[in-house]
Amino acid sequence: MGRLSDYINGAGAGRRGTATSSVDGIKVEVNNALIDQHRRAMARLLVTDPDTRKRLKAAIRQEIKNARTKTMADVHNSLDNDPRKAYRAVKYSVYKQVLGGNESILSSRKAGARYMLIRPRKLDENPNQRGGNRIPRSDRTIALDTYFGKDRGFVLRFLNSGTAERTSKYGNRGSIKARHIFANSAPGRMSAAAEAISRAFAEEFEAAYNEEMKQ
């Protein structure tokens, strides 16, 4: 960290300037620059410092991304049959204004957003085709085309939250029992992410402090 020689007549005394005083012909040079350096380094520890904030957000992004990966794996393992890969509906985001983020299975807030799962009509891709489809459709195509949901999360939300008993003009349609897939996994993963973020914060603060001291 620092030794007497760093502060008095030591390294850095020439680089940063010193205070000199003499009494009765006895001189001593005092280096206040190192103390100022520590002050600047302490300023880097503040969350409001732009560079530090950037590092912290990067750490948050990494840990929430890891949490999302694990939550997705948990959801995938809990679904026996998932042809449309609904487990990929788990999404994450990092907040801009505050230090934090979330993971969710909610849909996009923007109206009219389209996702990969919305397949365009075949004739749009083949405008010169006349007549019906002679190419046999694969099982995968059938599975995808018979679903017109806006995103994978649409299905996952039903499986996660369940539905109430529903009756239509055609009769009783029953209900979907809630499986709480997301609820059983996500909070635990995010708690673990908080611990990891805390450790990452400590490392980032340490790195920022050392970086300032090396200058």
Place this chain on the structure above:
Amino acid sequence: MSNATTIVKLTAETNQYERNIKKAQKTFNDFTRSMGVDLKKLSALGLAIGAVSAAVKVAGDAFKKNELVVDEWGRTVQSAKSLYSGFLNALNTGNISGYLRNMNNIVSAARAAYDAMDELNTFNAFNQINDMKARTGLTEAINAYREGTGSKSAVEDAADVLKDNLSKRQFYEANAYKKEIERLAKDRGVNATKLMEALSGSYGSYKALKELPLTGTKTVFYGGGMFGGGGSYQKMVAANERESLGLMLRQFNDTELRDLQALGLQAERTALELAQVDRQVLRATGSTRGGGGTSGGASSSQKGLTPEQYGEWFGMAYYTALANTINSELKDAPIIQEPLISEEDLKIEEQFTNTIETLAERTERLRDTWDLVADSISTVGGALAGLEDPTARIAGTIIQAVATLALSYAEAAEKASKLGPVAWMAFAATGLATFIGAASSIKSTTKGGFAEGGIIPGNYYGDQLSTASYGLSSGELILNRAQQGNLASQLANGGGRMELSAVVTGEQIRFVLNNHGRRTGRGEYIQTNFGHVS
């Protein structure tokens, strides 16, 4: 669709952390000014640090030449000594933040105490001859009066000269005692008036007060934070004034209190000497000037103390009463033509003489110990000769202590607990290494036992253990078991009982975890240990 969690939010609450960082910054900045002796002032003392022995000798010679610099050095060392004592006390009580806030007052009181003692020593040094002349003059005047060659007014004039000297000495002694009380009180963060009351004898012997058990109780609650829990326990507190004073006295070791009383006894002895002068004149001439005279008191023309001032300054009720008794005896003493020395008078005189001699002996014996500590630190010339450059070591350590600001201590803490520079900053805010550095150097030049964990020798009648026996070097600190326990627990817990103005190590950054269903949300706080990497 039933409610179920569909989004989990995580946000970090860093407001408290930011506040603590800013507090640490402020403490860091204030610390360089708090001692009252910052780097520039120390450099103005003209010390060459880390120089070869020749340069150190030059510094010593400069000190010896310049009286003002010697005094400034003495004040600086006294300040460092007081700060170290206060630091040890803060370790014991856990009130580090209170100690840091009070550092300016500690330094001011230490410097005032040094000045008061310096004035007393200077007066004693230069007044010895005058005192001897005055006593001789009085004796000769009395003898001349008895032989018929001298006059009564000559006796009274000679007595006035002696009493004037004694009154001045008493004033300096009383002032030194008062300043020393204030210095010790500031060191320990206690009230000086209460300390004086406790030592006055009004509440009995101070030893008995120290051993008085606490009989009051107080219920202390501790909370469990966000997750509930907590409880309460009964804490013993002082139930009355005597117990409160006893609790305060426990912060002082017996040596300090004995030395303090010895200092006070000096003025007491002088007061008795003053009374004896009046009795001597009364016995010789049958009366004293002004009819009543004074005991330890001061007439309007003298610079001494009235019994009321005595009672106020020393609070020694017994001696106040004694002074009043003497006063009343002298006031009511009849004016007689021939001196009458009754058996009773002789007995009283003998009693006073014995008391003065006993007090003088005790004062000298107890003062030896004080001188042992004071000489080893304050005398620059003596420190240079013989020992291993102690001036450079002490001076260098004090300057180093101010300059490094806990850095060396933080390194040791960093290695011990594997925490990073962020944790170091918490210790930097306390300035612990500053005083450890100053303390170890001052300790290495003192002799005595370390039972108290401080620089005051613990056993001056028995073995005198020097640091050479223990092979101590600069940077090491002697702590007694209780202080070690306090410091160790503070290191281990990153906080514990230590009331720091800024706590970074162990400070918890709180994460708020909110689980939201479509319509309802359930939020919870997650508190993680920041800085502890397992």
